[in-house]
Amino acid sequence: MAQTTVGLDLIGFGSVGKALLPLLHRCVEATGRKLVVTGIRTRSGLSVATRDVEHPIELSPGDLSLPERSEWPEAWTTIESVEEMLAVSPGAVVVENSVLDFETGEPAASYIRAAFAAGKHVVTSNKGPVATQYKELAAAAKQAGVGFRFESVVMDGAPVFSLVDEALTGSKVVSFEGILNSTSNIVLCAMADGVSMADAIASAQAVGIAEADPSTDMDGWDAAAKVAALLNVWSPHSVRPTDIVRDSVAGVTAADIADAAAAGEVLKVVCSGDIATGTGSVALRRLPLSNPLAHVVGSSSALTVVTDTMGPTTVFETDPGVAQTAYGNYYDILRLIKGGML
Numbered sequence: 001m002a003q004t005t006v007g008l009d010l011i012g013f014g015s016v017g018k019a020l021l022p023l024l025h026r027c028v029e030a031t032g033r034k035l036v037v038t039g040i041r042t043r044s045g046l047s048v049a050t051r052d053v054e055h056p057i058e059l060s061p062g063d064l065s066l067p068e069r070s071e072w073p074e075a076w077t078t079i080e081s082v083e084e085m086l087a088v089s090p091g092a093v094v095v096e097n098s099v100l101d102f103e104t105g106e107p108a109a110s111y112i113r114a115a116f117a118a119g120k121h122v123v124t125s126n127k128g129p130v131a132t133q134y135k136e137l138a139a140a141a142k143q144a145g146v147g148f149r150f151e152s153v154v155m156d157g158a159p160v161f162s163l164v165d166e167a168l169t170g171s172k173v174v175s176f177e178g179i180l181n182s183t184s185n186i187v188l189c190a191m192a193d194g195v196s197m198a199d200a201i202a203s204a205q206a207v208g209i210a211e212a213d214p215s216t217d218m219d220g221w222d223a224a225a226k227v228a229a230l231l232n233v234w235s236p237h238s239v240r241p242t243d244i245v246r247d248s249v250a251g252v253t254a255a256d257i258a259d260a261a262a263a264g265e266v267l268k269v270v271c272s273g274d275i276a277t278g279t280g281s282v283a284l285r286r287l288p289l290s291n292p293l294a295h296v297v298g299s300s301s302a303l304t305v306v307t308d309t310m311g312p313t314t315v316f317e318t319d320p321g322v323a324q325t326a327y328g329n330y331y332d333i334l335r336l337i338k339g340g341m342l
């Protein structure tokens with residue numbers, strides 16, 4: 001019989017992991033199931049698990065810190081590794097929100113494999129595993145009989161994978177094109193308003209949207225990881241971010257932006273992919289104002305998916321922050337519950 005309370009083991013507890021907590025209470029009304037935290041593993045901060053789903057991990061509301069050790073319920077214990085958390089905790093779902101490694105997808109991909117081996121479902125915002133090892137991970141999840149969901153990997157909580165899976169079910173994707181990296185778009189827009197590149201990067205960091213190393217955004221790797229993830233999920237090909245043709249915005253100057261503006265154009269980083277060939281690119285382009293992508297500003301994103309049934313269908317996401325990424329995690333957990341996996 002389905003458990004009333006569903007435990008979540010959190011790997012990574014940074015901007016996104018923290019933003020997930022305020023959403024958890026909604027689940028009871030949406031599904032009749034209670035979501036609680038049963039473990040948290042970070043690299044250098046919180047590392048704790050409970051042995052009992054009825055004594056979940058509760059953090060101080062203000063600073064999200066743990067209570068003093070002497071006040072811990074008996075069921076709580078410190079953990080030394082992700083593997084130990086998976087073994088100790090009764091959590092049914094692992095929420096993987098550790099940092100992006102666009103070359104190997106590690107260690108996140110290994111954490112996800114360990115979760116599958118422990119019989120746990122996985123939801124993740126981390127592009128690395130989907131961009132580098134998607135087909136292997138999907139096969140491992142299938143073999144273990146658990147769910148593997150990753151809506152936040154592209155465009156945060158906006159429906160991208162579910163658009164094709166659910167709304168456009170029965171359709172085949174032919175190609176896609178869009179603006180998928182918020183940080184570089186924030187920077188290009190701010191520079192057009194006279195802000196320096198360094199200050200613009202700092203503002204993307206301040207809202208928690210830049211990667212841990214912002215050069216991952218500026219050099220196009222985050223966008224290449226998103227293009228690779230879309231190709232891996234929608235095409236028969238297996239690609240990696242390093243296969244995606246990629247431009248950097250690190251060398252863009254105020255003069256480049258002013259030149260484009262003088263010609264009635266806007267500089268944008270445009271991501272595209274072709275399903276038949278499994279090829280993709282992240283290209284710095286001058287777009288005329290007649291192109292709808294020219295009007296995607298700040299952290300906003302847009303993706304046009306061309307399918308064999310509907311032609312182009314476009315999703316716009318306006319001014320997302322980490323709350324929208326966390327919503328993607330929450331959405332994935334709800335889909336596991338509503339799909340009968342939990």
Ligand SMILES: NC(=O)C1=CN([C@@H]2O[C@H](COP(=O)(O)OP(=O)(O)OC[C@H]3O[C@@H](n4cnc5c(N)ncnc54)[C@H](OP(=O)(O)O)[C@@H]3O)[C@@H](O)[C@H]2O)C=CC1
Nearest residue numbers: 012013014015016042043044045097098099100125126209
């Ligand atoms: N922020 C956003 O808007 C979006 C983020 N994402 C993706 O979500 C993921 C999380 O992003 P965000 O929360 O912003 O990142 P943060 O940098 O804020 O947090 C990362 C967390 O991962 C932990 N961590 C790092 N390395 C390891 C490791 N080897 N093992 C276990 N934990 C580790 C960190 O621990 P410690 O603090 O101890 O170092 C920290 O708790 C990333 O993969 C990112 O690409 C996707 C869409 C949007």
Ligand SMILES: N[C@@H](CC=O)C(=O)O
Nearest residue numbers: 181182183209210211
């Ligand atoms: N660093 C990323 C965060 C979301 O994926 C971005 O800037 O788009």
